[in-house]
Amino acid sequence: MNYSESIKLITSKSNFYIDLSLDRISKALKKLGNPQDDLKYIHVAGTNGKGSVCTMLESILREAGYKTGLYTSPHIWNYTERIKVNGEEIPEEVFAQYIEQITNLNIHLTEFEILTITMFLYFKEQNADIVILETGLGGRFDATNVIKQNLCSIITHIDLDHTERLGNTKDKIAFEKAGIIKPNSAVITSEGYEAVRDKADEMNSMFILASPFVNPEFIQALALKGNHQVENLALVITAINYLFKDIDDKTIIEGLKKVKNPCRFEYIEEKNLIIDASHNPNGIQALRDNLDWFYPESECRFVFGCLKNKDYEKMMKILFREGDEIYLNEFDYPNAARYNELIKKCPYPAQKYETETVLTPDKLNIICGSFYMIGGMEWLKSLPV
Numbered sequence: 001m002n003y004s005e006s007i008k009l010i011t012s013k014s015n016f017y018i019d020l021s022l023d024r025i026s027k028a029l030k031k032l033g034n035p036q037d038d039l040k041y042i043h044v045a046g047t048n049g050k051g052s053v054c055t056m057l058e059s060i061l062r063e064a065g066y067k068t069g070l071y072t073s074p075h076i077w078n079y080t081e082r083i084k085v086n087g088e089e090i091p092e093e094v095f096a097q098y099i100e101q102i103t104n105l106n107i108h109l110t111e112f113e114i115l116t117i118t119m120f121l122y123f124k125e126q127n128a129d130i131v132i133l134e135t136g137l138g139g140r141f142d143a144t145n146v147i148k149q150n151l152c153s154i155i156t157h158i159d160l161d162h163t164e165r166l167g168n169t170k171d172k173i174a175f176e177k178a179g180i181i182k183p184n185s186a187v188i189t190s191e192g193y194e195a196v197r198d199k200a201d202e203m204n205s206m207f208i209l210a211s212p213f214v215n216p217e218f219i220q221a222l223a224l225k226g227n228h229q230v231e232n233l234a235l236v237i238t239a240i241n242y243l244f245k246d247i248d249d250k251t252i253i254e255g256l257k258k259v260k261n262p263c264r265f266e267y268i269e270e271k272n273l274i275i276d277a278s279h280n281p282n283g284i285q286a287l288r289d290n291l292d293w294f295y296p297e298s299e300c301r302f303v304f305g306c307l308k309n310k311d312y313e314k315m316m317k318i319l320f321r322e323g324d325e326i327y328l329n330e331f332d333y334p335n336a337a338r339y340n341e342l343i344k345k346c347p348y349p350a351q352k353y354e355t356e357t358v359l360t361p362d363k364l365n366i367i368c369g370s371f372y373m374i375g376g377m378e379w380l381k382s383l384p385v
Contacts, residue, residue, distance in 0.1 A: 003092035006099035007079060010111045025113045025143050028105050032117070035124035036147050039069070041131045042239065043147065045139040045177040046156025048283050049232040052224055052261055053156055054132045056236040060255030061130055062086055064247045069128035071119045071144070073112070073136050076262055076277075076375045083119045085126045087260075090118075098122065112136045116143040140179025151243055153180045153205075154235055155189040155196060159282035171195055181205050188238050190231055210238040217249070221256040226265040227293055228286040263374055265290055268383050272361035275380070276368040279306060284315045287368060298364035303353050305329030306369040308337040313345035315369065320348050325363065327353035331373040 001009075029036060042057060044050050051072050058070045068086055075081040080089040098118040102109070109117070116136075123131050130151070135142040139155075155177050158170055174193035181187045181199045186206040189196055200207040214234050222233060233256075240247055263277040265287065278287045291300065302324060306312045320326055328350050330339040339352045356379050359365040367374060374380065 001096050001100040003096045006096040009103060010079075010099060010114050021141055022143070022146050024107060024109055025116065025146050028102065028107045028109060028113070028117055029120065029146060031105055031107075032102075032121065036120040038124050039120070039128060039131050039147075041133045041147055041150040042152055042154065042243075043133045043135070043144065043150045043180045043182075044154045044156065045135040045142070045180050046154075047159040047173065047177075047280070048278075048286070049156035049228070049235075050134045052229060052232045052264060053154060053235055054134045055261040056222070056224070056233065056256065056259050057239065058084075058087070058132045059259045060236070060240060060247065060252055061132075061244070063255035063258065064244065064251050066129040067127065069119070069123035069126070069131040071116075071123075071131065072134045073115075074371045074375075076371065077381060079115070082115060083122055085123065085128060090122050094122065110143075113143045116146075135177075135180065138173075138176040138179070140176050142180075145180055148182070150180075150182050150185055152186040152188055152239060153182065154239055155180075155187060155191075156235060157231060157282065158191060158193065159280065175199075186242060188235055188242065190235055208238060208242060210234045215249070217253060218256060221253040223257055223259045224261055224264055225267070225294075226286065226290045228290065229264075263371070270361070271359060271365060271383065272363070273359060273365040273367065273383075275374060276366065277371045277374055278368055279310060279370050281311055281314045281318060284318050284368070287366075288318050291364075291366070295364055299323070299325075299362075301325040301327070301359065301363040301365045303327045303329050303359070303365070303367045304369045305331050305342070305353070305373040306337055307333070307335045307372070308341065309335060310337070312337055312342060312369075316342070316346050319368070320346070322348060324348065326350035327358060329353040329369075329373055331370070331376050333370075333372045333376065336370070336372070 044054050054072055058068045062068045070084040073082050083090040098121050102114050102117050133144050135144050158174050175195040178196045178199035181203050183203045187200050188208045190210045197207055263275045266275045276287050278284045328339050328342040
């Protein structure tokens with residue numbers, strides 16, 4: 001099986017669904033010798049900020065000399081982006097070998113379960129010192145939560161997203177995220193949800209509330225831009241100080257300078273373009289706040305698209321202003337919102353997006369709303385990101 005064949009297999013309709021359960025993946029991993037039991041984890045859940053927290057942690061730990069495994073989702077261009085050792089993507093031929101091995105188990109698994117098993121196998125083979133593990137959806141029944149122990153759990157900002165699966169209140173969602181807390185470990189968060197505190201008590205796990213005050217040198221060093229990153233950085237610094245007391249400020253600063261997390265308020269100067277994968281109202285609010293802070297006088301041109309299960313009416317009300325040039329993108333993805341659905345809810349006049357030629361540098365261009373939309377814009381690959 002080659003790489004393209006492996007991608008075709010895992011993205012087939014029979015695997016492309018969500019079914020939150022640990023039964024199938026546990027059964028498959030047992031047949032493979034439970035590779036997940038031989039690794040050390042920092043496990044990260046939350047609504048927004050998970051990817052940024054994970055990449056910051058990975059960069060600092062790699063700078064400190066640890067061999068790191070990083071598992072994040074979704075990807076932008078290639079599935080191999082999700083699984084990295086010391087910042088290097090899993091080779092395509094190795095990825096394909098694992099996919100073949102897993103599918104030969106003849107256990108019906110979801111796409112995310114197959115990818116998660118691939119990650120466990122690869123990180124064990126590579127003898128990763130520490131794995132930074134991002135949940136896919138929720139926490140309690142997320143495939144990554146098959147692990148039995150971790151160094152600590154981190155729960156980032158919680159807001160309303162995936163409400164059809166996780167619950168329609170922040171407290172219910174917090175309960176699902178708190179499911180990653182492990183016995184006799186610690187949980188680090190910036191919010192004091194009762195569900196998280198209760199789960200920490202139940203698991204005899206230390207509850208640590210991250211201080212919002214961060215060393216200005218750390219903020220200045222951070223390669224990821226946006227005011228919202230300070231909250232994420234506070235979680236990271238708290239985790240580093242708790243788990244790795246031997247890592248000094250100089251190492252932290254150097255690690256923060258090298259953080260890479262594409263499509264998070266990412267600016268491309270030659271196109272006067274911001275790419276931001278915010279995909280729910282809270283994320284869009286952070287984008288809007290950053291635009292107002294960093295580009296208060298700029299005329300804006302937006303290309304917006306999102307999945308149909310998102311609150312796109314609220315997202316567009318937050319994002320757009322009178323006088324903005326707005327293009328709505330009906331992109332090629334099974335669950336993408338259609339132009340006629342978006343235009344009905346758009347608060348200002350808008351056009352259907354057809355081609356990137358409309359994105360001239362005379363205005364500040366912003367592409368936002370969905371990882372999947374951005375990943376489908378092949379022309380972005382040629383930009384110096």
